[in-house]
Amino acid sequence: MTDHRPDGRRRIGVMGGTFDPIHHGHLVAASEVQSWFDLDEVIFAPTGEPWQKADRDVSPAEDRYLMTVIATAANPRFAVSRVDIDRDGPTYTIDTLRDLAALHPDADLYFITGADAMAALLTWRDHEELFKLAHFVGCTRPGHEMDESTLEGLPKDRITLVEIPALAISSTDCRDRVERGEPVWYLVPDGVVQYIGKHRLYAKPESTP
Ligand SMILES: Nc1ncnc2c1ncn2[C@@H]1O[C@H](COP(=O)(O)OP(=O)(O)OP(=O)(O)O)[C@@H](O)[C@H]1O
């Protein structure tokens, strides 16, 4: 683990997301970055109130948290944190990173994003402060450009772009498929399919006769 590193510090990945629902695109991104940076652990942090998604319905945080726990349970390097869902108010990554840095003072943090999130980083709260707390890793995502021009205005020495196997999966598409009665098998982990069905997430409300 850490004893092969000259500085003896742990390396922790932080995979932030709304995870409504978590899907294999998220899991592959986390797994690829874990391997790329030899991370000791990847902590998934489901958002509490994702302020940039305030214009749409977001499922209860507890449901999104439990789906994330189910999806990550089999991987000994994956863990899930409640820091964002237990904090009141809108979720800002600056708070996520401050909380996790305080909980893990012996670790360097690597915040994992997809290309779309990376392109929006300049709109995030206190974005210039973020790079003091973590290295940022941008993963390729089908349908979203990611090249040097995306990084305009950001500190390039604190960012790495990583090409990962392309999975054209989005939570929006998963929710729409469930609403239309179409399958989400193999887009999300089996346990998440079962959870969605059991709790009737994303289904159209029963029509009243
Ligand atoms: N298929 C994918 N490949 C690579 N990265 C992804 C993929 N899907 C999501 N991500 C990244 O995972 C993080 C969390 O994403 P999020 O939970 O918003 O999922 P989403 O599929 O983008 O959701 P929605 O469709 O509801 O906006 C973001 O950084 C996003 O860019």
Ligand SMILES: O=C(O)c1ccc[n+]([C@@H]2O[C@H](COP(=O)([O-])O)[C@@H](O)[C@H]2O)c1
């Ligand atoms: O800090 C911010 O202002 C900020 C704005 C938008 C998104 N984020 C983070 O980006 C991650 C992906 O967010 P989302 O909404 O695409 O699921 C998640 O960890 C969010 O908290 C953070």
